[in-house]
Amino acid sequence: GQQLNQSPQSMFIQEGEDVSMNCTSSSIFNTWLWYKQDPGEGPVLLIALYKAGELTSNGRLTAQFGITRKDSFLNISASIPSDVGIYFCAGQLNTNAGKSTFGDGTTLTVKP
């Protein structure tokens, strides 16, 4: 089956620093999504990408859909303590419905 390799597994950064994480796949996806999960809660959608090469921002977050359709990255600028959590990438074949394949997550810790 399809698998996503998400890296790094964890990050410890100082408040104010920028963060970068990425996801790679052995197969093509037509939609890439990035979610954040807080402890004890379900994931919350941050950014959705629908076209190869697309670069999308949501506040301090920026994500890109790789040209090959096999990768995506997420950047967080000027991190703050509430950015702490687990970030998941997800790839999807269909653009309007269907199952997503999730990476194993990047755990972000921000030191004040």
Place this chain on the structure above:
Amino acid sequence: NAGVMQNPRHLVRRRGQEARLRCSPMKGHSHVYWYRQLPEEGLKFMVYLQKENIIDESGMPKERFSAEFPKEGPSILRIQQVVRGDSAAYFCASSPQDRYYGYTFGSGTRLTVV
């Protein structure tokens, strides 16, 4: 505007008992998905349903697990004769039919099998 509602939040079952997990999708959403999350891992797809139809159950274990999304009422994920390995967080998500922007997830049901 309630989001995706899952209940119970926590469920404890003894080995061999049945577990029933409920999910009410967000208002206006007709697609429901169930995912399982083990500690320190990502979410694994289980099943995708629309009203009265199972669209994709490729992630469901062949035995003891079933899911439904009836015409009226919530979606139900049912696990029969639970074993310790079924202990996990089970998340339900929903999306609308006419426009897709990722899923809206519920807060999950944490199943503990003792």
